[in-house]
Each structure stands twice: as C-alpha cells, then as structure tokens.
Amino acid sequence: xxxxxxxxxxxxxxxxxxxxxxxxxxxxxxxxxxxxxxxxxxxxxxxxxxxxxxxxxxxxxxxxxxxxxxxxxxxxxxxxxxxxxxxxxxxxxxxxxxxxxxxxxxxxxxxxxxxxxxxxxxxxxxxxxxxxxxxxxxxxxx
Amino acid sequence: xxxxxxxxxxxxxxxxxxxxxxxxxxxxxxxxxxxxxxxxxxxxxxxxxxxxxxxxxxxxxxxxxxxxxxxxxxxxxxxxxxxxxxxxxxxxxxxxxxxxxxxxxxxxxxxxxxxxxxxxxxxxxxxxxxxxxxxxxxxxxxxxxxxxxxxxxxxxxxxxxxxxxxxxxxxxxxxxxxxxxxxxxxxxxxxxxxxxxxxxxxxxxxxxxxxxxxxxxxxxxxxxxxxxxxxxxxxxxxxxxxxxxxxxxxxxxxxxxxxxxxxxxxxxxxxxxxxxxxxxxxxxxxxxxxxxxxxxxxxxxxxxxxxxxxxxxxxxxxxxxxxxxxxxxxxxxxxxxxxxxxxxxxxxxxxxxxxxxxxxxxxxxxxxxxxxxxxxxxxxxxxxxxxxxxxxxxxxxxxxxxxxxxxxxxxxxxxxxxxxxxxxxxxxxxxxxxxxxxxxxxxxxxxxxxxxxxxxxxxxxxxxxxxxxxxxxxxxxxxxxxxxx
Numbered sequence: 001x002x003x004x005x006x007x008x009x010x011x012x013x014x015x016x017x018x019x020x021x022x023x024x025x026x027x028x029x030x031x032x033x034x035x036x037x038x039x040x041x042x043x044x045x046x047x048x049x050x051x052x053x054x055x056x057x058x059x060x061x062x063x064x065x066x067x068x069x070x071x072x073x074x075x076x077x078x079x080x081x082x083x084x085x086x087x088x089x090x091x092x093x094x095x096x097x098x099x100x101x102x103x104x105x106x107x108x109x110x111x112x113x114x115x116x117x118x119x120x121x122x123x124x125x126x127x128x129x130x131x132x133x134x135x136x137x138x139x140x141x142x
Numbered sequence: 143x144x145x146x147x148x149x150x151x152x153x154x155x156x157x158x159x160x161x162x163x164x165x166x167x168x169x170x171x172x173x174x175x176x177x178x179x180x181x182x183x184x185x186x187x188x189x190x191x192x193x194x195x196x197x198x199x200x201x202x203x204x205x206x207x208x209x210x211x212x213x214x215x216x217x218x219x220x221x222x223x224x225x226x227x228x229x230x231x232x233x234x235x236x237x238x239x240x241x242x243x244x245x246x247x248x249x250x251x252x253x254x255x256x257x258x259x260x261x262x263x264x265x266x267x268x269x270x271x272x273x274x275x276x277x278x279x280x281x282x283x284x285x286x287x288x289x290x291x292x293x294x295x296x297x298x299x300x301x302x303x304x305x306x307x308x309x310x311x312x313x314x315x316x317x318x319x320x321x322x323x324x325x326x327x328x329x330x331x332x333x334x335x336x337x338x339x340x341x342x343x344x345x346x347x348x349x350x351x352x353x354x355x356x357x358x359x360x361x362x363x364x365x366x367x368x369x370x371x372x373x374x375x376x377x378x379x380x381x382x383x384x385x386x387x388x389x390x391x392x393x394x395x396x397x398x399x400x401x402x403x404x405x406x407x408x409x410x411x412x413x414x415x416x417x418x419x420x421x422x423x424x425x426x427x428x429x430x431x432x433x434x435x436x437x438x439x440x441x442x443x444x445x446x447x448x449x450x451x452x453x454x455x456x457x458x459x460x461x462x463x464x465x466x467x468x469x470x471x472x473x474x475x476x477x478x479x480x481x482x483x484x485x486x487x488x489x490x491x492x493x494x495x496x497x498x499x500x501x502x503x504x505x506x507x508x509x510x511x512x513x514x515x516x517x518x519x520x521x522x523x524x525x526x527x528x529x530x531x532x533x534x535x536x537x538x539x540x541x542x543x544x545x546x547x548x549x550x551x552x553x554x555x556x557x558x559x560x561x562x563x564x565x566x567x568x569x570x571x572x573x574x575x576x577x578x579x580x581x582x583x584x585x586x587x588x589x590x591x592x593x594x595x596x597x598x599x600x601x602x603x604x605x606x607x608x609x610x611x612x613x614x615x616x617x618x619x620x621x622x623x624x625x626x627x
Contacts, residue, residue: 120423120428120431
C-alpha cells in the first residue's frame, strides 16, 4: 500500500447524479481520496471557491463536466480564469465529458488551465494515474 | 467619212473591251444582237455562242429571273435597270445588271441596253442581308436590346428589341424617367442611382432587376450600362444592353431556395446525428461505468445500490429513445394532410387536458384568436406547438407570483403569427441566445426540465416553413413569436 503524504482534496462538478455516484464510489473503493466535494453546476463551484470561509479547504483537483445547466464547463473555466489569482492554490483541472466531438476536445485543449480532456466513462487506471501524479508519485510505481 | 468609219471601228473596239456587253432586241422580229463584250463577260469567245433569243431566254437566263426580264420588256414606264442571273461558261450563274432602253424604228419596238457583271457586289449584298437577319434573330432569341442615353440632353434611344421587352406596340420615344418607371418600385432607386452614377462618375453597372411590362407581366431583366467618355474623361453617353432574363433568373432563384432548404435540413440532420450520439453515449457510458463498478465491489449493499442506478439509466435511455422517436416523427408527419384548425377549440381542449397542472399553479390564461381564428395546418403539429408552449410557460412560472399567460394570433400582410406571453422567470438570452431551441439544453435547475419541448416546437414550425423567435427578460417574462405561414 502506498503511504499517503496527504489527502487529495477532490472536487467533482457534474449534474448527472448517476455519474457522480459512480465517481465517488470508485474513488472510495480504490481509496484514491477520502475528501470529495460535489457541485451540480459551475456556478455552485465558483461560489464555493470564492467564499473566503473555504480558503483553507480548496480542492487539489477538479473533475469538470461540460454540459450542465445554469453554468456549463466552458463558462466555469472563464470564471475560474478570473478568480484563480485570488485563490492562492494551484488546482489541477480535468475536463470530463461524453462528447467525442473533435471541436469540444480542441477547445478544451486550448484552455491553459485544463490539464487534460477525459472521455466518460472514466477508466479506473486513468484515475489512479491522475491521483498518483497529484501525490507526486510517478506512474511507473503504481 | 473615213474618219467616221475609223472612229466607228475604234469605238467598237473600246466597247468590246470594257468588260460590259451591249444588246439589242426587236420585239416584233424577235431578232437579237449582242456585242462581243456580251460573250466575253459570260466567259465565251466572240463567236462561241449563237446569238439568238431562244438561246438567251432558254439557256442563259436563270429560270427564276425570266419573269423579271419579261416584266421589264413589257413595262411602258422608263424601266429601271434589272438584276438577273445568267449562266457563264465555266462558273455557273452570275448576277448581271442591265439597263433597259426602248425606242421605235420602222420594223417595230426595239429594246436595248448595256449589261455588266455585278456578281461580286450582289454576293456581298446577299451575305450582308443574311448577316443582318442572323443578327436580328440572335438578339431576338437572346431577348436582348440596346439603348443609349445622351449625357447632356438625357435623351434616350432604344432598339426595337427593347420595345418588345417593354411590350410596347409602337416605338414611341420614352424619356429616361418613363423608361425607369417600368421597373418594380423596390428596384427603381437602384436603377436610377446606377444611371446617375454612370453619367456623373463614369461608373459602369450590371444589374438584375424586376420589371413590369406594359402588359403587366412581371419579369426579371438584366440592365447593363457602360459610360462612353470624351477625350477629357467626361461621360458623353451611357450605352448599354437590356435583356429579358426571366427564365434563367427564376430557375436560379428556385435553385437557390432549394439549396438553402437543403443546407438547412442538412444542418438539422447533422445536429440531430450529433445529439443522438452525444445523448446515447452519455447513457451507455454511465451503464458501462455501473457495470464496472459492480465488478469492483463485493458488498451486497453496494451492489443493490448500483443496480438501482442501472435501472434508472435504463429508464433514461428509454426516455431518450422516445424523444428521438418524436423528432423523427416530425419528419414523417410532414407529409400528413393539413386541415383547417380552429385555434380556440384546440386551445380549450389542451387547457382541459392539462387542467390539474394549470390549477396547481393557479395560473390565469387568456386567449384571443379573433385576428385569425383558423389556420390550415398539420393538426398534430399545431396541437404539439400549443401544448409545448403552454406547459413551458407553466413550468417556468415565477415562484413569487401567479402565472399570467396570454396566447393570441395576429395577421400581418401574408403572414399568420401565434404569440405566447408569460410573466415567468424569463431567461438570459444574451447568455443563452437561441440555444433554448437546442435539444437537451436546460438552463434552470428545474427537475422537470428535459430540454426537448422547444426543440420539437422549433422543428415543427420550421418544417412547415415558419420561424420561431423569443424575447425574454430575467424575472419579468418571456414572449414567443411564431410565424406560422
């Protein structure tokens, strides 16, 4: 078993309850993180990040869906770009979508704050890889 | 008389060598005489042909020209020169022109004349006539005329073909203003400006315009004008063509409109294909996710939970397929028969069908279809449009007030409009724009929102050639304006 240096604070922004359930479950089952917050649209997440009460409890990683009501993934990234300098923490953002549209993929890759674009349903090994890299462990070790 | 004898011979020599012939014919004795030159211009040696009226009339003279010749002989008035064809020795019939003079002597009436070969001129003349005919036929087939405007006097001259296009019987001169008044009102300024620009700024033009002929036929014409400059660069004349292009233009326009229709349908089809793949993918993705998860856990409680989710995915998948089916139905129903629909009857029916929904929200619904009580439409579409918009207005009613929904029709020019107004929560159009007519686009956290209703409404309206527009203000309300026909 890997000795955890610290708990990875994980955030998922997605409006699909089934997917959110599955995502949380797999992370729990694999012991990847025991701290998961969930927002069902971009606006809720922005409110949370901006709120000074949460300043010491910001996520290390965000898994962001694209298609959501109220504020979608693209709009969230725009807002995030404006507030990130005030957050005092580097957050790794992955966009996760079932869209295989090339224009969506291109668009995501052009956003500097987005580390990667991942297709739904997310692969367990891919998730492990991401969490390992967040903990500073090279993929080869896992 | 030696002198006279000598000069007579000399004269005869000259006459024989000037490439023209002299002839004389006595009507009474039927004796004919001709000079050596007559034989020569026909290509014969002096004595090679017998000098006889019979030979001339039956062998040399072209049969179609016999009447011309006989008429000239019998004509009492001083005869004009005649043009006839005579058979030459080696190059077929040639055209000749002969003068005809008459005088009487003791033996009777004598006719004489001089004859020359005019074949070359005649051929050129015939060619010229033929060319003129071809030219006239070409421009008549092309429905093309030419015109000219004097830059100083503004006098207009037009060719006959233009009068034909104008369908004016007589070629009465038209002023520039009168000529322009035949163009349809929306195009008059355009042609007037083009002519002005050509006259003042030497700008050529080439326009396609709608035109009303004297017989009230509306046709497309092409009007092209080119300024002609003097040495000082000033326009002295505008010269141009005027062409009836109605056939081609109308074909072009109908082609263009089918192209637009096809492009539009193609866009919708592509959008549909994208939607299908996207929405089915999200369900199948979740399904796969749950199945993987099922394998990852051994706990009965977890597995029960996962199975419950699989059931819910199965239900959503089913709903999505039903929605897609509804969209496909729009395309198949488009060929259904239209019938006269009474707005009020249909609207009252729909209200009673969703009565509980209306009562639950305590909504006040008013309608006024007096401006246009009926419409010829596909009944299934109209029912779906009214029901979708009504339930939409109820669904997005404002929590702080009772819904007031207005539905009415308007008739403007050739169009029938259906208007839906509510005082609901509204939508930020600057942000979402026309996305609200997209499939599975939901903008509020409303658990009932499925994002299919307005997509279907738009497809039904557009399938019958109409349009749907929305105006909205957040927290104030929304207004849908549908042009039905």
